[in-house]
Amino acid sequence: MRAYGFKSNGGPEVLEEVQVPTPAPGPGQVLIEVAYAGVNFAEVQHRRGEFGEPDGPGGYDVPGLEVSGTVAALGSAVHGPAVGEQVAAYLPGFGGYAEFVVVDADFVRPVGGLPLAHAAGVPCVYPTAYGVLADAGRLGDGESVLIHAAAGGVGSAAARIARGLGAARVFGTVGSTEKTQLAAALGYDALFVREDFEDAVREVTEGRGVDLVLDPVGGPVRQASLQVLAPFGRVVAYGDLGRHADWRADVFDLWKNSRTVAGYNIGDVARRSPATIGEHLSRALSALASGALPYAPPTVLPWADVAEVHRLFEAGGTHGKTVLAVAEQGAG
The missing domain is CATH 3.90.180.10 (Medium-chain alcohol dehydrogenases, catalytic domain)
Structure with missing residues (x-):
């Protein structure tokens, strides 16, 4: 073949x-x-x-x-x-x-x-999006979400899924000013250029920060994400698009500031809990086919x-x- x-x-x-x-x-x-x-x-x-x-x-x-x-x-x-x-x-x-x-x-x-x-x-990005939001991120009703690499496959899927899981506000970061114009089409309340996202997030949340950050970028973006968390906020790491050196969180900083860092890897979940992938895939295909979950071609x-x-x-x-x-x- x-x-x-x-x-x-x-x-x-x-x-x-x-x-x-x-x-x-x-x-x-x-x-x-x-x-x-x-x-x-x-x-x-x-x-x-x-x-x-x-x-x-x-x-x-x-x-x-x-x-x-x-x-x-x-x-x-x-x-x-x-x-x-x-x-x-x-x-x-x-x-x-x-x-x-x-x-x-x-x-x-x-x-x-x-x-x-x-x-x-659907089969890779949607189970990943469900996993980072619901399994690792523990997204709750009325919470706010910040999604890095917001215009990518997982990011654009997560923006839509987050609404269905109860998110009140969904923000994202992108690599260029041009992509910020895609906010409405991709389902975001606002998109920010990734280099300047800290001040933008603080401003739009009136200093409170966000409850959940989804980060596939790593490095300085991951470190900065901790600084924009609301009380009991979580950063979920699920990739390293920036190809940065390994970064270690300071446990003292985490517990002193009521922050959490979690991880998600679809390959690991597929090895140890394959049924979870199948369940999320079935859920996504059903919601997309019925129109319950919006989908851009x-x-x-x-x-x-x-x-x-x-x-x-x-x-x-x-x-x-x-x-x-x-x-x-x-x-x-």
Whole structure:
């Protein structure tokens, strides 16, 4: 089958079209014929070597954490979904930039009428958004939220989900002034340029601060986020987009100022509580299909443009969700 992968770590140019064996589903697994593959920053990290050197079939690793498509075959002991059903899936071991993928049934859910192009952008970012808000962030009714990298896939999903979980006010930070104009479209009360967010948050909250900060950036942004917390506020770390050196919180500072730092990693949750990912995925697909959760259509680009898409991600040149059209099956 065709796939896009890399045989050595490096820049976007290492991605190339390759032929790799079509996988077969084992016990508890589902084989999916891929229609669309979502793109996430973790796939950029995978390509750059932050998760190790490539060691897949033929020496190639195939990125891709989420797909939509049609069930092609089932392994033993799988009771659903049915062959021929349209589904979305989270792929904890990557592999989504391919014509077929195999994945444990725990991470596969029917799209429920959601168009496949839309569904491809759900399995990674929406369970992450639910996880950082509800599981790690313990968001309560009437609380306020600040979301860093607010125009990205997880950020824009979290902004909408936060409303449904009871948030009263939702703010975000972005990397450029131009992106602040996207606030209303992305569901925010206001967006701030990340370099100057501390004063802006204090002003808009009249000095109280926010109850919850979601931070995939790290470094100075994470440290500064502690300074804009309301009493009993939480910072949830779930990434390191800025590629900063490890940062350690001062426990004395945390308890003296009634602050909390929490963490969320979807890969860890997938290993230790796969049902949690499946539950959040099912919840998101149902809410999106019914219209209960607003959803902006993704940017759909040709599969062959994958290297250019990775360049845009590294340059911060995207907003919302981007998916690759692997095949046009079942779209609409």
